[in-house]
Amino acid sequence: MSALRPLDKLPGLNAATILLVGTEDALLQQLADSMLKEDCTSELNVHLARALPLPCSVNRPRIDLIVFVVNLHSKHSLQNVEESLCHLDAAFFLGKVTFLATGAGRDSHCSVHRNTVVKLAHTYRSPLLFCDLEVEDFRASMAQRLVRLLQICAGHVPGVSALNLLSLLRGSENPSLEDL
Amino acid sequence: MDSYDASKLTPRQDASSRFKDFFIGATPLQKRLESVRKQTSFIPTPPRRKIPQGSQLQEDVDPQKFAFLLHKQWTLYSLTPLYKFSYTNFKEYSKLLNAFIAAEKQKGLAVEVGDDFNIKVIFSTLMGVKGTQRDPEAFLVQILSKSQLPSEHKEEKVLWTGWFCCIFGDSLLETVSEDFTCLPLFLANGTETNTAIIGTWFQKTFDCYFRPLAINAFNLSWMAAMWTACKMDHYMATTEFLWSVPCSPHSLDISYAIHPEDAKALWDSVHKTPGEVTQEEVDLFMDCLYSHFHRHFKIHLSATRLVRVSTSVASAHTDGKIKILCPKYLIGVLAYLTELAVFQIE
Numbered sequence: 001m002s003a004l005r006p007l008d009k010l011p012g013l014n015a016a017t018i019l020l021v022g023t024e025d026a027l028l029q030q031l032a033d034s035m036l037k038e039d040c041t042s043e044l045n046v047h048l049a050r051a052l053p054l055p056c057s058v059n060r061p062r063i064d065l066i067v068f069v070v071n072l073h074s075k076h077s078l079q080n081v082e083e084s085l086c087h088l089d090a091a092f093f094l095g096k097v098t099f100l101a102t103g104a105g106r107d108s109h110c111s112v113h114r115n116t117v118v119k120l121a122h123t124y125r126s127p128l129l130f131c132d133l134e135v136e137d138f139r140a141s142m143a144q145r146l147v148r149l150l151q152i153c154a155g156h157v158p159g160v161s162a163l164n165l166l167s168l169l170r171g172s173e174n175p176s177l178e179d180l
Numbered sequence: 181m182d183s184y185d186a187s188k189l190t191p192r193q194d195a196s197s198r199f200k201d202f203f204i205g206a207t208p209l210q211k212r213l214e215s216v217r218k219q220t221s222f223i224p225t226p227p228r229r230k231i232p233q234g235s236q237l238q239e240d241v242d243p244q245k246f247a248f249l250l251h252k253q254w255t256l257y258s259l260t261p262l263y264k265f266s267y268t269n270f271k272e273y274s275k276l277l278n279a280f281i282a283a284e285k286q287k288g289l290a291v292e293v294g295d296d297f298n299i300k301v302i303f304s305t306l307m308g309v310k311g312t313q314r315d316p317e318a319f320l321v322q323i324l325s326k327s328q329l330p331s332e333h334k335e336e337k338v339l340w341t342g343w344f345c346c347i348f349g350d351s352l353l354e355t356v357s358e359d360f361t362c363l364p365l366f367l368a369n370g371t372e373t374n375t376a377i378i379g380t381w382f383q384k385t386f387d388c389y390f391r392p393l394a395i396n397a398f399n400l401s402w403m404a405a406m407w408t409a410c411k412m413d414h415y416m417a418t419t420e421f422l423w424s425v426p427c428s429p430h431s432l433d434i435s436y437a438i439h440p441e442d443a444k445a446l447w448d449s450v451h452k453t454p455g456e457v458t459q460e461e462v463d464l465f466m467d468c469l470y471s472h473f474h475r476h477f478k479i480h481l482s483a484t485r486l487v488r489v490s491t492s493v494a495s496a497h498t499d500g501k502i503k504i505l506c507p508k509y510l511i512g513v514l515a516y517l518t519e520l521a522v523f524q525i526e
Contacts, residue, residue, distance in 0.1 A: 023483065073485060074482065074483045074484075074485075075466075075470075075482035075483075076480045076482035076483035077483070079482065107396055108394040108395075108396050108498060109396065109397070109485055110396045110397065110398055111396070111397035111398050111401070111486060112398065113398050
């Protein structure tokens with residue numbers, strides 16, 4: 001059970017693989033289905049996992065983007081993500097990791113404060129996306145966004161790399177985050 | 181006799197204290213704009229809060245007067261500031277509200293079987309229910325029924341009670357001009373129809389807006405920690421938590437009861453800085469409970485939703501219902517609720 005490394009395998013021809021990690025199985029499945037429905041020139045592979053580390057026995061392609069899904073209604077999902085982050089090679093955090101927080105729409109059900117997730121994303125220097133995955137329209141637009149991110153991380157978009165994208169996304173964040 | 185907790189009061193470390201110095205002499209509109217700007221920028225959760233101290237009621241007030249506020253279930257609402265409200269016009273307000281209620285009931289909009297049309301509305305001030313001198317005085321509205329039978333001529337039954345208060349509402353008071361009275365927390369006990377009628381009258385007369393105040397699981401766990409931290413002579417009730425597990429066809433409820441002294445012992449082992457509660461301590465306290473439960477039942481309570489917290493100090497439900505049991509910590513409980521109400525208004 002070794003740490004996942006971003007460049008330890010050769011890329012497949014025109015293939016882009018995304019790994020969704022989270023405890024909310026139903027939501028991950030729905031998001032995966034929405035992503036696969038998208039029109040995309042690359043061949044998409046979507047892998048789902050409850051937690052890292054991933055079992056070594058499976059033969060899987062090189063993973064281009066990892067999305068950690070945190071449900072703000074459940075502290076358990078946050079703890080699960082925090083534990084999984086330890087099993088990731090540091091090189092992944094150069095633009096190939098994204099955090100996705102769901103459930104912010106229904107504040108009365110939230111047991112995790114959104115600032116906790118913001119701090120987590122800030123600590124790992126990775127972008128944070130908010131989306132209510134239970135609402136179909138939001139899920140569809142998030143799927144579109146993730147597909148685009150995945151294409152960039154897999155190197156299928158000429159002129160933009162994962163690291164470029166990271167610094168672009170970081171620039172638009174609120175500068176007061178530095179106070180944390 | 182409880183020992184007075186002589187911990188030093190640490191000032192709140194949020195952004196408002198930094199901005200306060202720059203805005204002395206600014207108009208209320210400027211202050212309001214600044215406060216809105218603060219909200220849209222990054223606001224961290226308050227990293228620490230003061231543990232409610234006992235005996236915070238004003239010195240010259242008899243605590244027995246508040247006995248009727250305890251042991252009753254109150255539904256919480258947040259209320260925007262009241263325009264041109266005056267504490268001297270209570271008699272006039274009583275008459276107007278009485279007429280309004282009578283008119284509404286005769287319209288047939290709120291008809292209850294066996295309803296007594298002889299009702300009386302009383303407005304009164306609740307002296308001493310405030311945090312600092314700046315807070316406006318709390319006031320109480322009661323609907324009493326006048327009995328129609330001459331033999332019972334002295335008896336009046338309270339049909340509905342509602343009270344408005346503001347405890348440590350400084351962040352709201354600063355941004356509001358002179359004509360407005362800020363009483364962001366409203367608590368009601370009685371039938372829903374009466375609450376709706378009273379709410380409509382207040383909204384029409386004072387141009388304010390009521391919203392039900394829901395308490396989410398995050399705030400409920402803060403309440404559990406803060407109330408367990410309160411020093412009590414003797415415990416009246418067990419500490420109880422209720423979680424709701426979302427699963428089809430109908431949700432499952434998990435209830436966890438702890439002996440209050442055990443809960444206090446757990447809190448004491450987690451607690452470090454005297455007089456304050458930090459986010460880490462709350463998380464650790466709840467995690468201890470979750471891991472204990474997981475060890476016995478293999479259920480991750482952290483994946484469920486905390487719905488109700490019940491301690492000897494007070495008990496709160498996520499739908500915005502509260503019952504206060506201990507008079508000593510009344511102000512402390514109300515302070516936290518006022519904070520939630522102010523947050524909802526803003």
